[in-house]
Amino acid sequence: MIKRTLFFGNPAYLSTKHEQLIINFPKQNRDEVTIPIEDLGYIVLENPQITITNGLLTKLIKNKTAVITCDKQHLPCSFLQPLVGHSEQTERIRYQLNASLPLKKNLWQQTISVKIRNQAMHLIKYGKNGLKLTRWAGEVKSGDAGNHEAIAAAYYFQNLFAIKEFSRNQKGVPPNNLLNYGYAVLRAVTARALISSGMLPSVGIFHHNKYNAFCLADDIMEPYRIYVDAMVYEITQSFKEYKELSGDLKSILLKIPTIDVQIDGKKSPLMIAMSRTTNSLYECFLGSSRKILYPEYE
Structure with a gap:
């Protein structure tokens, strides 16, 4: 539902x-x-x-x-968030905390590879050059040792918006304001799904800032950011004024949980797809699977 x-x-x-x-x-x-x-x-x-x-x-x-x-x-x-999000929460958290470093590096490699591939498809969809990103997606190593995520992100945002020298920065020029809002909503969606799957949003596979209570949410939402980017890009093409985060723009961005995404060959609302992703993550921690199920942008 x-x-x-x-x-x-x-x-x-x-x-x-x-x-x-x-x-x-x-x-x-x-x-x-x-x-x-x-x-x-x-x-x-x-x-x-x-x-x-x-x-x-x-x-x-x-x-x-x-x-x-x-x-x-x-x-x-x-x-x-609730103190108890799943009936098997204690056992699931134990598997999460006991995950080996090689496993977490492999999961991060998968995450970044999908994220970059989705960025490439988004650029290609609008007739922009995404071939470099397609190549980089296949070159991501365990733990993203080559820092392809940062390299790809810089190229992606420079080519996505027709704004001179635009870069992704929380305090940067618009449409950074729209991205900030959309990512915050997406983060909440991710944290909710992780809690429902019985895991701690604060213990990440890559992010580990002691001041961040949502490290795992920040990890898992990476391939989903593309749907915020796509929504914000459409806003910049449809609205003449987006420097101020108006009520109309917020109402659009608050639809993020219900937009359709392609996952495992099927269409699904993003909030449902996120639950499938977090459940597949637990299966990786459990040892019954080696692959996180992520959406594919098309």
Whole structure:
């Protein structure tokens, strides 16, 4: 079942009754809104004047609904996660923590190879030169010892947007603002899937910053970034003004969990595909598989 994403950009009072999310707007002359909690996958809380009851938070967590809060720049900054996301969580975490270094290097090699291949296909789709990326995707070694990820990313972003000397930088010129927002949403989707698969989002296969609580999410989302890139590229072609992250642009980017992707030869909503990816990752930690299942951009 495809879960809904709700975005709250205005003051609101959120509570619960009879397994329903109850929405009231104290500063607006609007009727009360009721939504089944079981239908919810993601809730984004942007306005600082939003009140949410503890009873609702408990029900959302039990439903594995990702509750995302935003900072003063209106960017997602936190993600509420359950203490227990899977019935076999303890055993699954043990396999994750005991993963050998050669295995993690191999998994990172697979991840980066797919990411670069997807970047190549995205450039080729729009008549841009992606042949270098296609070659580099096949040259990635164990652990990406040659740092092909960084080399490919620099080439990819320089050729994707028709902006002189554009580079990917969180504080860089637009459309970096759109990429920041889209990647933050994608990160939450990834973390939610990892928790549901019984793993710790903080223990990565490559990323290992002690200040980062989502290292594994940052690892696994890499091949999925292309879908944010594609959405942002379409925005730059369709909207004359995208320097400011408007409500309309946010509503587009919040559709990321439900867009269709190609995985294992079939179309699937991204949030479902991500769960297949995280389950395949656990199988690699378990030893029953050696391959992570990632989507292929087309």
